[in-house]
Amino acid sequence: MSELRRAQKSLETVRRAKEMLGTFYRRQERRREGAPLAWCMAGVSSELLYAFDLPWEWPENFGTLCAAKQVATRFCEQAEADGFSQDLCSYLRNNVGYVSRAVELGATPPEAPGGGMGTPTMLLGSGSICDPRIKWFQALSSTYLPIPVFHIDPMSPPHDVDPRDPRIAAHYTELLRETVQDQVAFLERQTGRRLDLGRLRAALANAQEMIALLWEIQELRRAVPCPMGSEDFFTGAVVPLLFMLGEPEATEYFRCLRDEVRDRVARGVGVIPDERYRFLWMGLPPWYNLGFFNAVGELGAVFPIETVYYVGAPVEIDLSDPLEALVERSWKRATWIHDWGAEVIPENCSPSGFSAPGTRLIRQWVKDYRLDGAVMHRTRSCRAVSWGQVHIKNQLAEEGVPSLIFESDMADPRSWSQSVIMGQVRGFLGAVEASKREAARA
């Protein structure tokens, strides 16, 4: 296990994330005895939960935390012993194993990081991104936690259906609107409170500002040397983006992050001192070994852009009807993503703030981010995010851009092999170096 290490963060703001995003990291303080607590999946609108003043926690994020703290294996094994296949998502197995163990002990498992998760009174799922997410809370509720479950279920048009066709737009937004309305009705029943539209409007306004700041940061990352690498993105941007969208402190955090990145660009400060290679990162990161990015950095490579948790360009929305604004934002983002080629991305119409970039956008990034290649993490237990890497590799090859695909997992460290993977990375760097030399001679 000693080969697994935590990321060395480059940015001061990211180093201060836990302090600046205190209400997330001190989530125990959010829980109230006997009051509702939701477990949520990415894809659920944080703004809506904020508007209900409903405390919420995220099993997927807990999976990344357990992975980083090297306890995910324990929980995954527990789930496997209960009959859940090792093929299944390691976030899911981690969560199921955690719950199974908590039920067995009648208490929070002592090895659970951060004091574990709060006991939920409802499960809020989402049909976007992948199949296991629609089945996960079903299995959790039927086997361990008999509490109410609600899934939002928006759909996205396939790559060859034009979302700008008004009939298509009406077809998809009607489902989106209805599923969000059903979710509101569910939350009103579960919390005994009416949706506070003023609070939702404020949260959406905050989210709009945060998304604009993130877009600015992503644009700044084009600079050479790269001011912010994937290690800082994954450790510093994912939590506020996925789980705190709409909360004032998350917006403020992103403002500080933007300021720091902008300052670095102005001063020509990069993540690593001698930047020789710039790579696209594709796939989920190995959360139990984010130090991998530093290890690759020590070889002169930096990752200025990632395909996961991609937010894209901000879209304008009319906040006069905040619920409709949520629908409008989701659909406009889905349309923007779709415009860039959606043949291998998962469903991208989601009330949350992120998706995956289209194929043509990735080809465009080669120029925008001056990429020398792509490094792709094929995660055995997350086919939804890994699927399409071979296609993207083919697409990049048409641009003369090489790619490395290596295999492991996002939360289950049993599939990580440091020597094999670093050997593959070194070999890839050698090939990239040779091709750069050849290009320079030509």
Next chain:
Amino acid sequence: MALTGLARARALYEARDDRARELKAQGKRIVGYLCYFAPPEILEAAGLVPYRIRGDIRERVTDADQYVEPYGCPFVRNTFDQAVKGRYDFLDGVVMAHSCDSVQRMYGIWTHYRPAAFTHMVNVPHTVTPASERFFHRELGLFKERVEAFAGAPIDDRALEASIALYNRTRELVWELYQLRKSNPPLISGAEMLEVLIAGGGLPAAEFEELLREVTAEVTSRPDGPGAKRARLLFYGCINDDVTLIRLIEETSAHVVMDDTCIGARSFLGRVTNGGDPLAGFVRYYFTGFQCPRTYRGTDRSRFDYLIHAARQFQAQGVVLYMLSFCDPHKLDLVDVRRYLEDAGLPSLVLEDDYTLTNLESMRTRIQAFVEMVA
């Protein structure tokens, strides 16, 4: 002499695309479909020939690896591998449905690398709600329009009603054949039944109807049907479009008397409501009532009541749970379904496979032990 009945079914099963190629040579347009959410009745009513895309469990996936990941539904990868190798070059169109991640994502890859004259994906929500039913109804309307545009003419209401009636007749005939599996020994074996159903996937519905009538006549009159065996089993799980495994079970002295798979009871039992709004009938049959685990139907284990009912109806003593690698929907139901079966007094055996059946001998041993236990 032309083959009839079970012999014809076997020949069609073995030479899976011969009839489709013949029809193609006669000027018919053939539309392949993966999974069962896009109603073939609509294709047939438009004068097209629906063809259920199969994998080939005996063919190793090789060429597809240039375009898709190794981790993914092995059945879907196998079908695409065959498309890459040109085995589906007789298809004028390809229709897929958002039945699961694998098919949804394969649609983009397939249409990118192997474009066809007509391609379409029917989107399917994950949960059964009034809103999702309305969405699926609209989605089927869009599918019908695309089919009409490809066929070059609107689908006449009467033609659609006739197509639904024809498909319903085939379902009734399939159900009649299933009823013949209730006796002990059954009059038709599980392997024979699967051959008939797979053969039907490559035929126009009228020809399938004729085949079913021949098979029914044959099995009800033959003196030498399946002999006595030690146990009666229900076969549940992932897609199984090859009879090898069912044959293996039946060689191991157990009848496969009922199934819950998508080339089986899930697709062929019940009927589409005809008359009135045909799309509403399709919504009920292909979405609301279609028992694919990819659809969320609440958390109560009573969602598997239909399975217990089927086991009781066909006097199954145990259930084989067939799981393909990376099938998230089925594998996430597995814990629940096993416990529910156990509570109902039905033992179960999990058989895992990667759509190669390379571990047949170890499966044989496990099946033998299971049969010993339930017999």
